[in-house]
Structure formats: C-alpha cells, structure tokens
Amino acid sequence: MNRRFLASFAAAAALVLTPAVAHAYVAPGVEFSVSDQTPAPGQTFQVVFEGATVGEAYTLTITSDPASIPSTDIEIAGTASLTRTATSDTVAFAVTLRSPGTFRLALTDADGALVADSTVTVPTGAGGGAGTGTSGSGGALAVTGTEALTIGLGAAGVIVLGAGAVVLNNRRRKHADA
Numbered sequence: 001m002n003r004r005f006l007a008s009f010a011a012a013a014a015l016v017l018t019p020a021v022a023h024a025y026v027a028p029g030v031e032f033s034v035s036d037q038t039p040a041p042g043q044t045f046q047v048v049f050e051g052a053t054v055g056e057a058y059t060l061t062i063t064s065d066p067a068s069i070p071s072t073d074i075e076i077a078g079t080a081s082l083t084r085t086a087t088s089d090t091v092a093f094a095v096t097l098r099s100p101g102t103f104r105l106a107l108t109d110a111d112g113a114l115v116a117d118s119t120v121t122v123p124t125g126a127g128g129g130a131g132t133g134t135s136g137s138g139g140a141l142a143v144t145g146t147e148a149l150t151i152g153l154g155a156a157g158v159i160v161l162g163a164g165a166v167v168l169n170n171r172r173r174k175h176a177d178a
Contacts, residue, residue, distance in 0.1 A: 030050060032050075032118065034120060038121050039097060041097065041100060043096070043097075044095065045096075046093070047093040049092075049107055049115070049116065052090065054088060055085065058109060058110075061081040103119065105119070
C-alpha cells in the first residue's frame, strides 16, 4: 500500500510541478523577435521575422486576453491581422497596442502553418518599455508574469490534502478489517 501511495504522490507532484505556461514557438532555422515585450499602451514596437522565403506571404495575427479588448485597439498598420509578401529574407511589422492586456502574436505562412509566436503584455497605467537605458518620469513598474509562489502553494496544498485523504482512508480500512 505504501508503494502505491508513494507512486500516486510522485505522479501528482510531477503533474503539479510541470510548467503551466507554454513557451513561445519559433520554427527551426528562423528568427522571430519583438522589440518590446512590455510596451506602454499606444507605443509602437517592431515584430521582425528573419528566415522568410522571398515571394512567400506571411501573416501576423494578434489576439488579446481578455477577449473584450476591441480589435480597434490592436493595430498592425491599421489592422489586427496583416499579410506581407517577403521581398527579402526579413519581414517586419510595426505594431501598436492601445489597451492593457496580454496579446499573442502569431506568424503563419501562406499555408496557414505556424512559423513563430510570442506573447506581449501591455501593462496597466504608466510603465512598460524594454528598458533601453533611459530613465522614465516616476510611476511604478508594471507587474508582469505569473505568480509562481501562489500557484506553488496552492499545488502543495492540494498534494497535502490528497495525501491526508489517502492516509485517513488506509486507517479507516485497517480498522474496518480488524
């Protein structure tokens, strides 16, 4: 019974400790860069794709989280999605995001296959920027990323509760057999 308990505990711990956030995807042999991962609302930044095939069309599509952000607040030369035909091995897009939120930038080829993607977070209020070495005028830094401590403590609590339930069940079963 102890082996089964330890195996269950190890499996639960492995599941909880697995990273929950997906990493950005970039196809082999290409480079995909975003000039500013945390731009201020209304600030224009560059999305550059290197490794394009000359003459092939590439589409940059941006989706928002929360979905309630209007598409008019997402601008890639006036749209929320823009297709460009590569005239060299580099394709660049100028992007402006006017509302705070998290945005997924997905670059697809002419067949619709994902070439690269990334996430950009526009912070609420003042702040943002890539930290170019210039100092701003006051304001607090934006809070970005996940709160790993909170998630970890919650996961540990679930593991402890599950382990406690298994132990209590084993004790009850032993007393019922006796």
